[in-house]
Amino acid sequence: MLHLRLIVPADRTDEVVRIVESTVGTAHLAVLPGAARDPAGDLVLCDVAREAGDGLIAELRATGLDRDGSIAVDQIGLSISRRADQAEAEAPGEGADAVLWESLTDATHEESTLSVTYVAFLAVATMLAACGVMLDNAILIVGAMAVGPEFGPLAGISTALVRRAPRLVWRSLVALLVGFAAAMVVTAGFGWLMDQLGLFSKELLEGPRPNTSFVWKPDWMSFVVAFLAGIAGTLSLTSAKSGALIGVAISVTTVPAAANAAMAFSYAEYAQTWGSTWQLLANLGGIVLAGTLTLLAQKVLWARQRGRRPA
Known part of the structure; x- marks a missing residue:
């Protein structure tokens, strides 16, 4: 699993949340309104199966989030969660075969x-x-x-x-x-x-x-x-x-x-x-x-x- 930490301009938070929710293989979505200070905006956190990570990152970049906010990705060493297991099972393909191009x-x-x-x-x-x-x-x-x-x-x-x-x-x-x-x-x-x-x-x-x-x-x-x-x-x-x-x-x-x-x-x-x-x-x-x-x-x-x- 990958952990995404997103700083999102407040007027685009709903759009980013929709993208995350519509991506198969995501879990543990959290939104902290107004938590970000530099740049100012909302903090959006989520986990995503590795095999779905490249597609999600590409969609987020298409919104200009890498220019106006921030996209940070961390590798999760251990995730004890039934929802995470379900997200990995739902995501297409195998995580070991996925290439994170970014x-x-x-x-x-x-x-x-x-x-x-x-x-x-x-x-x-x-x-x-x-x-x-x-x-x-x-x-x-x-x-x-x-x-x-x-x-x-x-x-x-x-x-x-x-x-x-x-x-x-x-x-x-x-x-x-x-x-x-x-x-x-x-x-x-x-x-x-x-x-x-x-x-x-x-x-x-x-x-x-x-x-x-x-x-x-x-x-x-x-x-x-x-x-x-x-x-x-x-x-x-x-x-x-x-x-x-x-x-x-x-x-x-x-x-x-x-x-x-x-x-x-x-x-x-x-x-x-x-x-x-x-x-x-x-x-x-x-x-x-x-x-x-x-x-x-x-x-x-x-x-x-x-x-x-x-x-």
């Missing part, structure tokens, strides 16, 4: 912001991966993959393509490209420092490295794994099962490939640099393609499940 857009917008924290996480992950590829340590590679925040912008691109939001596409691309460029430059500097300290050497990079050489030897399996990870990651976002993102993070070699490219370039090992770059591009492309197709499939299937055409 929530997805907001989440990916936040995750695809080029911020100091985002770049810091990506740089730290890439430096960890550099340690992993130089020492041929698979544990460090896995740790670096889990730390990397790059799935946010990738999901942002997929969401923006499906929702036809070019500004979000550009925002996500900037975060992705600038973030990786900055992380690789920092990693190259980190590699130089480690070389000066005698902890890294060209011999380590040119060694056999049986545990980590895959990061600069792209093949079709790299794309297949990235594609499957993209599907899993997108489903985890739309179904609010964020724990699955950890599995996605440690299955795709984006960060290790970027780290190996940076280290190989710093030692003038251009064959490894190009191999790592292609590995990186294949993984990024596979995730975006899978995410976009997954969202399109969810949109079509959910529209059919509810008996209407997709918007």
